[in-house]
Amino acid sequence: MALLHSCRFLAAPRLAAAARASSWWSHVEMGPPDPILGVTEAFKRDTNSKKMNLGVGAYRDDNGKPYVLSCVRKAEAMIASKKMDKEYLPIGGLADFTRASAELALGENSEAFKSGRYVTVQGISGTGSLRIGANFLQRFFKSSRDVYLPKPSWGNHTPIFRDAGLQLQAYRYYDPKTCSLDFAGAMDDISKIPEKSIILLHACAHNPTGVDPRQEQWKEMAAMVKKRNLLVYFDMAYQGFASGDINRDAWAVRHFIEQGINIVLSQSYAKNMGLYGERAGAFTVICSDAEEAKRVESQLKILIRPMYSNPPLNGARIASIILNTPELRKEWLVEVKGMADRIIGMRTQLVSNLKKEGSSHNWQHITDQIGMFCFTGLKPEQVERLIKEFSIYMTKDGRISMAGVTSGNVGYLAHAIHQVTK
């Protein structure tokens, strides 16, 4: 009989008796609700008519409704009319999509793109792409098990890398005293990261803080990262969504590559194309040359196959049609800027409403920060009150999704925030 030598394994006769009487799962603990997605669940259960969901980062129009982009509808109509078959995609995904995705991130004039020294595989939106990358690094990046995340980072980063078998470390990033970037702290920490560790950077619209480095700061970070010989993992979930300009939002990614740093990158089309539930994303590895890229690709496929065999088509096809059809691409750029602009407008309105409420606090960070999220600076007790007394839902760290703010509810939000902070 094989030895079942798990450190927590119960003696066979006892377990057998237990199995006879009850379930295999008696010892399975109840998992806690997801900190981010669980907010929406709680919101749905609330019956208060004034309730606001500022939890998950899903864009809403000024009526608080989900927004299906017009270019997406057009792409869908094209797809419906073509009546295509449903044959399996290759493991690496839809080629037109992955190629266009790489070009969107790297820029059409990128040397790395033109030379073909990259591989891009389709992933299950941002999460799936991050996970493929994490698994790939766990298997092939033997120099280190440590991934350095900014403090704070997206809540799901930690469990993703952990489940992939890596360890988490942190570098200073957000300064709660100023509600902005602790650049000196970040540079100090990064300078001490052991060589050949993995460092994760948010390409733009940092989640949850909305605090991004300026270009001069990115330049210094690139130089330091190069000096420390770190493996750079960029997470770009908001290209176009941050400033309204896709090239500007990809500046850091492109600068690092130009500096000779062979990054790995995950992209999501959940927000910038509103394709949330269609799960369109991509994972890219910048390689030394096209030959290396081919070898890396073969290994990525070996990782993907036992996860889900091959990726879902619908979202990738919509994204591909938009990126590859000039009129639709133009329309998309206008729409994504529209979304970014509405959010910028809401930031301004929130600050002015807080002033009108008579708040004496400095709320400048709300308009300084960029992207979908705002790190309000609210403490957990204050967040708790917002949820319980005002039915305004957000994550415990005080992060609000500006996308959930409308001209109709910004006044109520300002009022509530003032009540819990005065």
Place this chain on the structure above:
Amino acid sequence: MRLNSCLRQCLGLLVLRHAGTAWCCLFQHGHGVCVCAPVLCSSGHAPESGCRCVHLDQSLWVLLVVRKVNLGVGAYRTDEGQPWVLPVVRKVEQMIAGDGKLNHEYLPILGLPEFRANASRIALGDDSPAIKENRIGSVQSLGGTGALRIGAEFLRRWYNGTNNTATPVYVSSPTWENHNSVFLDAGFKDIRTYHYWDAAKRGLDLQGLLDDMEKAPEFSIFILHACAHNPTGTDPTPDQWKQIAAVMKRRFLFPFFDSAYQGFASGSLDKDAWAVRYFVSEGFELFCAQSFSKNFGLYNERVGNLTVVGKDADNVQRVLSQMEKIVRTTWSNPPSQGARIVATTLTSPQLFAEWKDNVKTMADRVLLMRSELRSRLESLGTPGTWNHITDQIGMFSFTGLNPKQVEYMIKEKHIYLMASGRINMCGLTTKNLDYVAKSIHEAVTKIQ
């Protein structure tokens, strides 16, 4: 038709060069040989594999028909050798496309509720005691593979203690090759095989299977193919399943069903789910990974479901809460399109009836190809017995051809099949049956 389209769609292709200036495409559909008008190709264009290129003398046309048959394809094909989008799927897709109220918001982590409940109901049956007693759970997954992976990840963390990577996982010999990788990548260190295919008698090695279960350490995990075993097409009979269940119950072995062909195998959803339902009625706690790739033809939308059957609702709830955590770090939440199509179909009596009809169409064509192939081989007097072709069920058949014979089929006859001798019945059509039967006959008589 442009050259790229020809090359993609044809079964056998001949590309001719006429007078060195133009290419003429001669291609063979299921219904015959057609000649298309000369098309201009860039010079130096290399012919696709499977083509022969002949340089012509002026007006002399030489026909070299290169016939090829793909019996390695992993998807359903019509009698014309084409992919088939189920009519009910087309209908529902158009409904979805036309519904302006639908958006692309995130699904919950565990998936679309209407999909999950109905997908599990399809597997377990409308009158399932487990459903009545509210002790089932479902996780919408990325195809059958995704369902297997979530189940495997959960088992590694929570089954037989906690984080017990040493629990033996048994897969059939042979099995779908990805089974090994799924469980290895989920962290299991000890993947073993159980006897299944008896090459000598071309059937199930039941005694070997039962012996392996008797000898397996208690609490071992067994991957069972619910129906239409891949790659052999050989399923246990109900009586044999009963014997298997008895041993598994006595030895505390965990049943993890892989159900990728429900409806597709016999044409009946209920018949194809018999084994899973029997185990449920015997009181087992089990997992069932379901795929809707084949029976809905939704291959590239990645529609799958992990059905969890437990002792009671409380246990199932805790299991699902932990599966949620696993899903969250793998894909966060599943894709919406395929689940919507399936849920819409399963919740409408009319669409459901249409779907069952479409499924029966596919199953019937496969059954027809089986009986036609067998009867041809028997008429030709091909050495050996060929009843296994019709005894086996589902998309695949283990022909019994040895590697040398397989090589002959590929190299000499351009009939592509797996080295194991596995063929996909869907690659057979009324047009190529004769050719395939004759080729098998040649292979078996010429090569030992």
